[in-house]
Amino acid sequence: MTRSGLYGELAGYYDRTYHRKDYAKEARALLRIARRYGQRVPVSLLDVGCGTGRHLAEFRRELSVAGVDSSREMLAVARGRLGRGVRLVHGDMRRFSLGTTFDIVTCLFSAIAYMETRRDRDRAIANFYRHLRPGGVALVEGWIRSSRWQGTHGDLVTYEDREVRLARVTSSWREGDHSVVDFQFLIGEPGAPVRHFAERVRNPLIDTEEMLGSFRRAGFRAKVLLGGQYRTRGLYVGVRPIAS
Ligand SMILES: C[S@@+](CC[C@H](N)C(=O)[O-])C[C@H]1O[C@@H](n2cnc3c(N)ncnc32)[C@H](O)[C@@H]1O
Incomplete structure (x- = not known):
């Protein structure tokens, strides 16, 4: 799949x-x-x-x-x-x-x-x-x-267990009538290279x-x-x- x-x-x-x-x-x-x-x-x-x-x-x-x-x-x-x-x-x-x-x-x-x-x-x-x-x-x-969205935002989430180490960094801002959230993930799993994936999500x-x-x-x-x-x-x- x-x-x-x-x-x-x-x-x-x-x-x-x-x-x-x-x-x-x-x-x-x-x-x-x-x-x-x-x-x-x-x-x-x-x-x-x-x-x-x-x-x-x-x-x-x-x-x-x-x-x-x-x-x-x-x-x-x-x-x-x-x-x-x-x-x-x-x-x-x-x-x-x-x-x-x-x-x-x-x-x-x-x-x-x-x-x-x-x-x-x-x-x-x-x-x-x-x-x-x-x-x-x-x-x-x-x-x-809409009235609650103020300026720019950002956060960092980290998580760790025996199988996965994960970091998610987000930055977000407003573009007119939309929010834009930029997600960047780093994922470490035993015996594998660190994976990176990213997505930018635009919502009204x-x-x-x-x-x-x-x-x-x-x-x-x-x-x-x-x-x-x-x-x-x-x-x-x-x-x-x-x-x-
Ligand atoms: C932020 S997640 C929330 C998931 C869950 N409700 C929760 O509280 O953890 C948004 C979910 O909406 C689904 N989704 C996005 N667009 C959709 C659509 N057009 N129809 C049905 N599901 C959709 C995504 O695949 C995702 O699982």
Whole structure:
């Protein structure tokens, strides 16, 4: 299989790169929010842009779960984590069709930022709507809000275990209505030359009203939560009305 794009290269190292991210805590908070806003008792959840399946591994403790992602390499890691019992589908968030509906649809850690245009974003969010039962709830974690992007940024992540030494350096800046994040990875594994890969990712910077517009055009009743960890990115909560 050929590796494609950032996530193709990164898949085997993604969990190490984000080893400090507390998926269990996030999943608990997201389920509380889904139960608070949804209008049905949730028993099923679809995670779109599920990556390596770390949120799914938490959600499955309480719900029947499925995932969609456009990276086969990320899905392969998720498959290793979740086993054959979880439906994982290769697909694009704008057009996948699972032929079934869920009580909760999530799209987390800014996977929605890969929607380049308003039309793409509208298509993705309308697709989340189609995959929800009436009364079900969509939870979408946005990308950094336009008004919160200040100047240039940069960071360094390092990680080491017996098999892998990893360093990720990022620099990011704004170009008009877009953020640009320059990723450079160095990966050392025993008995192999140090690998280097790099990717520059350009994502649109939008404000909360633009994102809420996509939800409303799809038919959702929507609001954004900006507390705690969602202060800079926003967590968009869309409820599919029962009578629609
Ligand atoms: C930042 S990662 C987030 C992964 C996961 N949700 C998490 O919290 O760790 C973004 C994910 O979105 C996926 N992705 C990007 N564009 C996509 C698209 N058009 N349709 C579906 N998934 C997409 C990538 O392959 C990647 O796994």
